[in-house]
Amino acid sequence: MRNAAFLAAAAILLSAPTLAMAQSAAPVPPAVLARSVDIPFEEFTLDNGLRVVVHTDRKAPVVAVAAWYNVGAKDEPEGQTGYAHLFEHIGLFNPTENVPGGLMEPLRAMGATDWNGTTWFDRTNFFQTVPTSALDQALYMESDRMGHLLGALTQERLDNQRGVVQNEKRQGDNQPYGLVYYSLLETLFPAGHPYRHSTIGSMADLDAASLEDLRQWHRDNYGPNNAVLVLAGDIDVATARRKVEQYFGHIPRGAVNEPAQADIPTLPARIDTVMHDRVPNTRLYRTWVVPGLLDAAAADLGVAAAVLGGLASSRLDNALVRGDETATSVTTGYQAFHRLGMFQVTVDVKPGQDADAVSRRLDELIADFVASGPTEDEIARTVVSSLSGRIQTLEPVGGFGGKAVALAEGELYADDPGFYRRQLAALGAATPASVRAAMDRWLTRPVLATRVEPGEREAYAEAADDRPPPEPAAALTVVPREPMPAVGAMKPLDFPDVERTTLSNGIEVIYARSTTVPVTRMAVEFDAGVAADPADAPGTQRLMLDLLTEGTESRTTVELAEQQERLGATINAFATTDRTGVGMSTVSANLEPSLDLLSDVIRNPAFRAEDLERRRNQQLAGIAQELSSPGGIGGRALPVVLYGPDHPYGRPVSGLGVTAAVQGLDRDDLTGFHEAWIRPDNAKIFIVSDRPLAELAPMLDARFGAWAAPAAPRGTKAFDAAIPAPTPRIVLIDRPQSPQSLILGGLVLPVTGRDDVVTLNAANEVIGGGFLSRINQDIRETRGWSYGLGGAVNLREHQTPYLVQAPVQANRTGESIAVLIDQYRAFLSERGVTAFERDRVVKGNIGQLPGSFESSANVLNALRTNDLYGRPDNYWETLAPRYEAMTAEAMDAEARRVLGSAGFVWVVVGDAATVRPQLEALGLPLEVRAAQ
Structure with a gap:
């Protein structure tokens, strides 16, 4: 019997909740929850084909700006794997023709929050949540990224981002089980299938990417007619139409792009593969290719995944983790892409157990579930859990999962910003029979059964050490546009009482x-x-x-x-x-x-x-x-x-x-x-x-209120133990076969979390905090040795440490530590905070305040940290005038007082055979130890 009540129209606005408080222990029916999931929107299309979706939410003076392009890894031809993701990096981190310093500086200065870019099989997106008074500037920059980027793309900038992306690949590959996904894709999909290669691409294809290749990639895929722009927040559709026409209307249509079609392949027979990794236990995978998010079976497959291994009370948890205790963890997930999806079960075998027996038992449990299906109660629990999660995810207007994301996904993939309603309706309509039918159709086909056993890793494909010199590319004509608009007056933060x-x-x-x-x-x-x-x-x-x-x-x-x-x-x-x-x-x-x-x-x-x-x-x-x-x-x-x-x-x-x-x-x-x-x-x-x-x-x-304290004495913590004298040295922990080293630097500071660290944190933003910090710009953006690094004051209630974290490619480990030492030395002596850096930090920290507490989770965290560190309730509202009065000289003085000479102790996790000679050359005391 279908849950007809759930299918009622979703009519209650998220920004105006009207749900009545439950008066008993009985849960509220799913239909009531469903009516709280609604995102009103209006849409229009420019003459150049740009589709625009607008959602009004006045809870904070911020607007989410999200540009989604209908191109991803599945659209990459042979020999160009990783191009979509590489170009996302170019668009996100490099200058445009009319913003020669790049978009990151003005985004930080305006106080943008939730800004980033991502690439997946089906799309590339760029997003940021900005103060309402900075919306014109944000739209100018987003339109420059769309229509005025190529003239600013140089060979040097391409090479830098290529290095960053290759280090992002190393960073993921360096994790336990980090090479499995490549094997899964190559085994599940036949040669030439659009989904056969990973989004990160291959080292060889990234090595081969030329400047002209990337220019053509942009021409083919980044026109306005291949994009969706969502504006969500403190804006109305009339204002949005005027501003979007002003900043995007002049961009000509691009090439007509039809995203790659893709069938759902079926393996001819079950395939069992075995891989090895330096891991402590065997992991089992079961993977099928199934339909994607537009298919009628999508909701049923999602329910099946939740009941089988997604819920805390899942079938596999009860059987393998809580039941015979042959596994330490299980997961089941359904990833719905545009053209198809992947249904996967993962089991971590408990050390000491017979992996063959666990594997057979896993197959029996899956087969039994496919045959019997879920119960009505299991489906109901899945629906309510999913709805609760969706409601909470939609609280922000932007970011990685807010309302702008829901609207953009629907428009991009289904030509309907309200597609989420159809998804929720399908979820509510799921029954034991419909879920069983979907599993019988898709999960009775041959499975890919992958096993990863402890052992030495298979050979790793590295980037080339000696790429040939690039072919010179012709210079492009750049036509300047009107100057970028300034940011208007910022509204002050109104923190909840x-x-x-x-x-x-x-x-x-x-x-x-x-x-x-x-x-x-x-x-x-x-x-x-x-x-x-x-x-x-x-x-x-x-x-x-x-x-x-x-x-x-x-x-x-x-x-x-x-x-x-x-x-x-x-x-x-x-x-x-x-x-x-x-x-x-x-x-x-x-x-x-x-x-x-x-x-x-x-x-x-x-x-x-x-x-x-x-x-x-x-x-x-x-x-x-x-x-x-x-x-x-x-x-x-x-x-x-x-x-x-x-x-x-x-x-x-x-x-x-x-x-x-x-x-x-x-x-x-x-x-x-x-x-x-x-x-x-x-x-x-x-x-x-x-x-x-x-x-x-x-x-x-x-x-x-009636909870009474026990007779036993309350616990106490003693912080009087002596802290070792700060002696600069290196501790190397050997981790063989690591394509990347993790560098950690630490120093215990003469401050506590209850001290005033506002000026110290502002100064640190210049040297170590965030994308624009000096150490990240040097090692990541200039040298291309890392995917990202930073240093921060890690507040503790008592003695607070300063910590640096820098994952870098293995053959640059020693040089990276030398750069870090030199950067901190210069910052704390002759090369302190500049006037430009001071202004960026001050403006950015003031501008981001109103958008920093858009979600109730952020407000809750603020209440907790205020109490922990002895701050007043209005602490966050006092910061703006403090930032405005802050000088570069004060920032320098506080950094030098607290950090001193930054005599870090360095812990390096990497392949000692590669790394040790580099570290010995630094001249610091070196200790090599095993992980413990």
């Missing part, structure tokens, strides 16, 4: 209201964090937190997961360095029953023996995985190097701990930690909701 109340037992509640979407987000935080983990048993807190969400005294793991899914709620336990918390997000209509779950999780954990053993094994597997990845290895080493093993901050921020300690933990250790730290006299509640505090306070008091 902060309210407070106290529960019956003294727990403080800190609240702000956000009415953009009918969602409530909250965090119950405790003064603990990774810093509270026992020094003699690191990993205790992580295991305790994992078990909080594994079941309560009255709810099993599966019951807890299923109830969250029915409510559209998500409850997660987490720890930062200084705080431990349990967070919740839920559609506000289901707030009361969601609070019942949250209270039960925090106050009544069961710590069942079977759950403890399962989560212990998963944590041990997590430690092993961490020790196989560059970031995990470096992240485990650097805190100990900086703070020493006895300091509360001398622990990996992941909190996973060490194998021997986790193996020895028992239930008493976990209940003891819970009693010492997870208690009402150590708690605060932070909440952001569309519901007023007067409604929320009684609900909170009913669930937490």
